[in-house]
Amino acid sequence: xxxxxxxxxxxxxxxxKVLSGRRKVSIGISGFGSSGYPKIIPKTxxxxxDEGRLSTRIALxxxxxxxxxxxxxxxxxxxERRYPYQYSPVxxxxxxxxxxxxxxxxxxxxxxYLRSGFLSSKIGSLDLAVIEAVYVDExxxxxxxxxxxxxxxxxxxxEVIVEVNPDIPEELIGVHDIYSPGVPPNREPIPVRDxxxxxxxxxxxxxxxxxxAIVESHGHDRGGDVGEPGPVExxxxxxxxxxxxREIDEGRVPERMLPIESGVGTVQDAVMSALAEAGIRxxxxxxxxxxxxxxxxxxxxxxxxISATSLMLSPKGREFFFSNLRDFRERTVLRPQSVTNDWxxxxxxxxxxxxxxxxVDIYGFVNSTHIMGTHVINGIGGSGDFARAAYMSIxxxxxxxxxxxxxxxxxxxxxxxxxDHDVDVVVTEQGVCDLRGKSPRERAREIxxxxxxxxxxxxxxxxxERAIREVGGHMPVLHREALSWHMRYRERGDMRAG
Amino acid sequence: xxxxxxxxxxxxxxxxKVLSGRRKVSIGISGFGSSGYPKIIPKTxxxxxDEGRLSTRIALxxxxxxxxxxxxxxxxxxxERRYPYQYSPVxxxxxxxxxxxxxxxxxxxxxxYLRSGFLSSKIGSLDLAVIEAVYVDExxxxxxxxxxxxxxxxxxxxEVIVEVNPDIPEELIGVHDIYSPGVPPNREPIPVRDxxxxxxxxxxxxxxxxxxAIVESHGHDRGGDVGEPGPVExxxxxxxxxxxxREIDEGRVPERMLPIESGVGTVQDAVMSALAEAGIRxxxxxxxxxxxxxxxxxxxxxxxxISATSLMLSPKGREFFFSNLRDFRERTVLRPQSVTNDWxxxxxxxxxxxxxxxxVDIYGFVNSTHIMGTHVINGIGGSGDFARAAYMSIxxxxxxxxxxxxxxxxxxxxxxxxxDHDVDVVVTEQGVCDLRGKSPRERAREIxxxxxxxxxxxxxxxxxERAIREVGGHMPVLHREALSWHMRYRERGDMRAG
Numbered sequence: 001x002x003x004x005x006x007x008x009x010x011x012x013x014x015x016x017k018v019l020s021g022r023r024k025v026s027i028g029i030s031g032f033g034s035s036g037y038p039k040i041i042p043k044t045x046x047x048x049x050d051e052g053r054l055s056t057r058i059a060l061x062x063x064x065x066x067x068x069x070x071x072x073x074x075x076x077x078x079x080e081r082r083y084p085y086q087y088s089p090v091x092x093x094x095x096x097x098x099x100x101x102x103x104x105x106x107x108x109x110x111x112x113y114l115r116s117g118f119l120s121s122k123i124g125s126l127d128l129a130v131i132e133a134v135y136v137d138e139x140x141x142x143x144x145x146x147x148x149x150x151x152x153x154x155x156x157x158x159e160v161i162v163e164v165n166p167d168i169p170e171e172l173i174g175v176h177d178i179y180s181p182g183v184p185p186n187r188e189p190i191p192v193r194d195x196x197x198x199x200x201x202x203x204x205x206x207x208x209x210x211x212x213a214i215v216e217s218h219g220h221d222r223g224g225d226v227g228e229p230g231p232v233e234x235x236x237x238x239x240x241x242x243x244x245x246r247e248i249d250e251g252r253v254p255e256r257m258l259p260i261e262s263g264v265g266t267v268q269d270a271v272m273s274a275l276a277e278a279g280i281r282x283x284x285x286x287x288x289x290x291x292x293x294x295x296x297x298x299x300x301x302x303x304x305x306i307s308a309t310s311l312m313l314s315p316k317g318r319e320f321f322f323s324n325l326r327d328f329r330e331r332t333v334l335r336p337q338s339v340t341n342d343w344x345x346x347x348x349x350x351x352x353x354x355x356x357x358x359x360v361d362i363y364g365f366v367n368s369t370h371i372m373g374t375h376v377i378n379g380i381g382g383s384g385d386f387a388r389a390a391y392m393s394i395x396x397x398x399x400x401x402x403x404x405x406x407x408x409x410x411x412x413x414x415x416x417x418x419x420d421h422d423v424d425v426v427v428t429e430q431g432v433c434d435l436r437g438k439s440p441r442e443r444a445r446e447i448x449x450x451x452x453x454x455x456x457x458x459x460x461x462x463x464x465e466r467a468i469r470e471v472g473g474h475m476p477v478l479h480r481e482a483l484s485w486h487m488r489y490r491e492r493g494d495m496r497a498g
Numbered sequence: 499x500x501x502x503x504x505x506x507x508x509x510x511x512x513x514x515k516v517l518s519g520r521r522k523v524s525i526g527i528s529g530f531g532s533s534g535y536p537k538i539i540p541k542t543x544x545x546x547x548d549e550g551r552l553s554t555r556i557a558l559x560x561x562x563x564x565x566x567x568x569x570x571x572x573x574x575x576x577x578e579r580r581y582p583y584q585y586s587p588v589x590x591x592x593x594x595x596x597x598x599x600x601x602x603x604x605x606x607x608x609x610x611y612l613r614s615g616f617l618s619s620k621i622g623s624l625d626l627a628v629i630e631a632v633y634v635d636e637x638x639x640x641x642x643x644x645x646x647x648x649x650x651x652x653x654x655x656x657e658v659i660v661e662v663n664p665d666i667p668e669e670l671i672g673v674h675d676i677y678s679p680g681v682p683p684n685r686e687p688i689p690v691r692d693x694x695x696x697x698x699x700x701x702x703x704x705x706x707x708x709x710x711a712i713v714e715s716h717g718h719d720r721g722g723d724v725g726e727p728g729p730v731e732x733x734x735x736x737x738x739x740x741x742x743x744r745e746i747d748e749g750r751v752p753e754r755m756l757p758i759e760s761g762v763g764t765v766q767d768a769v770m771s772a773l774a775e776a777g778i779r780x781x782x783x784x785x786x787x788x789x790x791x792x793x794x795x796x797x798x799x800x801x802x803x804i805s806a807t808s809l810m811l812s813p814k815g816r817e818f819f820f821s822n823l824r825d826f827r828e829r830t831v832l833r834p835q836s837v838t839n840d841w842x843x844x845x846x847x848x849x850x851x852x853x854x855x856x857x858v859d860i861y862g863f864v865n866s867t868h869i870m871g872t873h874v875i876n877g878i879g880g881s882g883d884f885a886r887a888a889y890m891s892i893x894x895x896x897x898x899x900x901x902x903x904x905x906x907x908x909x910x911x912x913x914x915x916x917x918d919h920d921v922d923v924v925v926t927e928q929g930v931c932d933l934r935g936k937s938p939r940e941r942a943r944e945i946x947x948x949x950x951x952x953x954x955x956x957x958x959x960x961x962x963e964r965a966i967r968e969v970g971g972h973m974p975v976l977h978r979e980a981l982s983w984h985m986r987y988r989e990r991g992d993m994r995a996g
Binding site: 081083095096097098101102103104105106113116117118119120121122123183184185187188189190191193250251252254256258343344347348349350365370372373374375376380384388389391392414415416417419421424434436437438439441442468471472473474475476477479480482483484486487490 | 579581593594595596599600601602603604611614615616617618619620621681682683685686687688689691748749750752754756841842845846847848863868870871872873874878882886887889890912913914915917919922932934935936937939940966969970971972973974975977978980981982984985988
């Protein structure tokens with residue numbers, strides 16, 4: 001911290017220095033995958049509010065999820081706007097009730113939108129960045145367990161507060177690779193050609209004078225533990241593995257496996273384990289969030305390299321990671337989300353994307369964000385970035401939820417996040433549908449036959465054939481019925497007919 | 499043609515040599531924007547079929563549209579599959595009736611899908627490529643008025659027939675820039691940094707022995723003439739111009755205009771003219787299809803450079819282009835669609851994308867392909883490539899069609915091609931809605947207020963407010979009514995209530 005000692009202060013002074021008397025403020029905080037979020041400044045804001053010493057309304061910007069911050073500030077209703085992703089029951093409720101204006105957006109493109117001033121009509125310019133760090137000095141800030149959008153926040157904010165957290169080992173220094181793509185007309189090719197390429201610096205430069213305060217914080221990320229896969233998850237993983245093995249056999253996927261993007265979840269964990277067990281060679285992750293299982297695989301020699309923007313580890317997983325940090329740090333790189341989620345790089349590397357669907361329709365459109373089409377869960381996150389730019393885009397879902405009362409294969413999805421052209425393969429515990437090169441009517445028959453639950457197959461087929469007869473067209477739809485399954489669920493708690 | 503003289507033959511012999519006795523064949527032909535398609539081989543196939551000397555069923559692949567070829571082969575019902583875009587009344591009817599299996603797909607990604615074998619389950623490997631050329635010799639083929647996917651077709655097909663068309667001036671040699679992005683894991687950064695960068699060769703290399711025949715053909719492309727803008731188109735253009743001028747004033751768009759992608763159409767023509775008239779500096783096109791108006795602007799000193807994959811010119815426009823070819827060729831480059839439509843380059847250059855919507859909903863989702871959600875018009879084409887990767891994605895539409903009986907602003911689009919996150923700005927003759935940074939509910943109020951036709955505003959607002967009251971959520975939808983406007987139109991020919 002050499003040379004910046006005069007900026008060290010206590011959290012309360014830091015907050016009051018920057019926010020005192022302000023009625024509105026826009027704050028960009030570190031945090032992605034609920035990792036690397038500031039531990040003390042948001043808490044201090046909440047306490048000062050509770051004591052009546054602050055009444056600031058906040059536009060809260062993050063890289064992606066920052067669970068605890070959303071909970072703390074959401075409970076006090078301090079947040080007016082929330083961009084671009086969240087994962088918190090309190091914030092979710094505020095968004096769905098219309099109390100918080102939520103701008104859900106592609107994570108890869110998001111930092112450029114901020115830099116280009118595209119959000120200025122609603123948030124003005126960015127007032128403050130609050131960044132959790134392992135280390136800070138005049139040369140810059142070393143972020144902690146995630147990078148996310150901190151590079152954009154630090155460059156755009158008028159002032160920066162740094163939270164240095166000594167609970168995170170300094171051996172993490174060197175894991176980060178900070179490279180920020182320019183904004184057109186000053187954007188250059190992003191020179192990543194391999195998952196392991198380092199193209200930037202190990203820390204974030206900060207223009208002189210921008211750091212308003214440095215505080216000490218403590219504690220670890222809440223982290224994530226995705227649990228053990230059940231029989232349905234295992235069948236999905238087996239189906240997906242079988243599909244990928246055939247693709248390798250037939251030469252459509254190289255024998256040295258292409259880099260994998262894996263959404264967070266039990267099924268994805270099961271898939272990764274299945275790939276390793278099947279002896280698939282050269283597993284590498286080019287993904288947003290690295291989970292516990294990735295480092296288990298790395299320790300077992302099954303995972304060659306991990307490139308991510310966030311380490312979302314359970315307490316046990318974090319302990320394991322920290323205690324093997326000298327080994328793991330040689331094969332881990334944490335990048336800004338404007339690089340991990342950049343379409344240029346995803347497409348160049350040929351990433352195989354595995355994401356989870358809430359529901360899929362018979363033509364291959366995917367809803368991955370809105371329950372019954374209206375209530376957002378978390379946001380689109382990086383699923384669009386990866387599904388679109390991927391070499392191959394795979395969506396996985398159980399065929400039913402809620403003990404079979406919801407079919408995840410429906411006549412028409414109630415909300416579209418991914419259009420049919422961005423969905424190559426659908427996998428459920430029932431089977432696999434490969435959509436590539438097929439017309440909508442061909443896809444419909446295969447999705448119903450291969451992926452739908454037997455309880456719903458006849459109902460789907462009957463709808464589809466009636467749609468052909470009564471309306472026809474390239475993509476037959478009965479407008480009166482297309483969303484009736486969702487209506488039935490809302491009214492009777494069951495999508496089954498009769 | 500030096501060295502290849504032994505391959506020169508008549509069209510009938512060429513077709514019979516390759517197709518005789520075959521029951522199924524997959525053919526990739528040149529053609530994009532109904533330009534540069536083969537003039538004689540498809541006609542010869544049709545004639546041989548009429549004479550009962552051929553009975554081949556065809557999987558027909560193109561870059562994008564090849565109007566006459568679809569008409570000729572479609573009328574005889576010779577096409578079994580059609581990939582990935584068409585623009586022909588006959589083919590459209592066959593697709594919508596389910597007689598032709600149509601795989602509509604993003605034009606930029608499409609060549610890689612072919613190269614990766616992703617279409618093999620349905621078309622096997624590519625049997626034949628038929629390419630219209632200005633010139634051919636052992637060093638390669640110089641394509642004619644479009645490039646499209648010819649590079650992929652020539653590399654993937656087992657055999658190639660070249661149609662040399664001497665009606666096209668040889669001065670076109672040097673306009674093409676053939677660079678084919680590799681397939682992962684062998685893909686490199688595409689080194690385009692400016693609209694005018696040349697990164698490839700002026701012709702297409704062909705592996706020795708692949709050319710099965712060379713034939714002479716004659717005649718010009720059908721071409722396109724987009725007509726004069728009417729008052730609605732002019733108001734849309736004025737609204738869009740006003741918006742862009744404000745963006746420049748406020749520094750969100752640089753003063754030297756970013757490259758423009760412009761879909762084909764009267765409104766787009768009107769917009770380009772309006773930009774030029776307003777004195778916007780440095781107009782350059784990074785687009786799929788260059789129209790007549792672009793060269794009028796170039797001649798007037800208003801257009802600096804045109805990069806496209808197709809020159810879709812009217813007979814008059816073509817004459818003008820050819821007679822000024824020595825000048826225009828210095829400022830024109832024709833590239834493969836895997837470069838013009840590549841997300842990496844579009845994003846790097848910061849292209850401003852202007853595409854046409856069939857309908858837009860109150861949350862900003864766009865239908866650009868399916869009438870009433872079921873019957874395809876042409877296909878998604880490059881609209882997804884550009885809308886997603888653009889610096890700013892603008893969709894334009896009149897607020898109503900069919901004398902006001904169809905509202906182009908609806909509660910829910912009947913088909914989704916572009917999700918809300920890929921639509922930054924909506925422009926109608928009524929006004930402009932800037933969606934950036936706004937929550938769905940904020941967008942809904944502004945789209946209704948600014949863009950909907952006054953005849954439909956109350957009806958939309960009433961729906962929206964009831965959806966908030968009755969269902970709520972981040973994106974309130976009444977499933978019973980969301981598509982009722984389309985049902986009403988289907989049943990009564992009018993979307994207006996009452």
